[in-house]
Amino acid sequence: MELRHTWTILRRYWLLALIPAVLVLVAGLATWRPAPTVYNAGVRFLVGQPPGAAAAEFDEQRYYNWLSSEYIVNGLTDWIRGGNFAAAVSRRLAAQGIDAPAGLIQGGLAVDNARSMLTVSLTAGDPALLTQMLGSVVTVLTEDNAAALPQLGGERAVLIQLDEPVVNAIAPGLRSQLDLPLRVALALAAGLGLALLAHYIDPTVRDRAELERLRLPVMAEIPKQK
Numbered sequence: 001m002e003l004r005h006t007w008t009i010l011r012r013y014w015l016l017a018l019i020p021a022v023l024v025l026v027a028g029l030a031t032w033r034p035a036p037t038v039y040n041a042g043v044r045f046l047v048g049q050p051p052g053a054a055a056a057e058f059d060e061q062r063y064y065n066w067l068s069s070e071y072i073v074n075g076l077t078d079w080i081r082g083g084n085f086a087a088a089v090s091r092r093l094a095a096q097g098i099d100a101p102a103g104l105i106q107g108g109l110a111v112d113n114a115r116s117m118l119t120v121s122l123t124a125g126d127p128a129l130l131t132q133m134l135g136s137v138v139t140v141l142t143e144d145n146a147a148a149l150p151q152l153g154g155e156r157a158v159l160i161q162l163d164e165p166v167v168n169a170i171a172p173g174l175r176s177q178l179d180l181p182l183r184v185a186l187a188l189a190a191g192l193g194l195a196l197l198a199h200y201i202d203p204t205v206r207d208r209a210e211l212e213r214l215r216l217p218v219m220a221e222i223p224k225q226k
Contacts, residue, residue, distance in 0.1 A: 072149060
């Protein structure tokens with residue numbers, strides 16, 4: 001199909017091509033709501049174990065203390081990513097009269113580790129609730145980690161908090177900003193498809209070129225009145 005012929009079709013069925021896009025745009029504007037503000041806060045920990053008495057005399061003992069710190073960080077990371085940690089935080093909050101389901105906590109938790117440093121962040125829609133949840137996360141992580149690390153023989157891992165958590169608002173993502181334009185673009189593409197389909201099933205012969213493409217002889221042509 002020639003480009004000029006396609007343009008002729010679109011000029012003929014332009015209204016049909018625009019209807020889906022207009023409907024989607026009107027519905028999108030009528031139901032549009034600003035994206036809710038989301039808040040995030042994080043805290044970093046330096047993880048380790050106090051050196052034993054022999055560490056003052058043997059450098060090898062100090063080396064194993066540093067190496068064990070990296071293993072402890074890996075174990076704590078796995079614990080935080082699991083459901084038991086979120087459940088423990090939820091129970092601690094419930095004891096304070098704060099309703100925060102474990103699924104809500106786990107869905108907002110993010111954790112990363114590098115050698116002996118552990119980074120924990122939490123995301124929520126309520127800054128006050130976020131502060132309370134992150135406080136319980138820190139408490140559970142520092143006070144209840146012995147049960148998650150049986151290799152320590154019942155001892156708690158030593159976590160040194162490096163900074164105080166600061167609550168920050170997170171800007172809406174690019175996806176939420178492009179949602180309506182993408183839907184309108186898809187509706188416009190669907191409208192163009194409808195226009196081409198309408199031309200395909202239309203049996204009307206509208207000009208001389210169409211007859212010539214059908215290899216039919218043209219006896220005469222009545223021009224359009226301007």
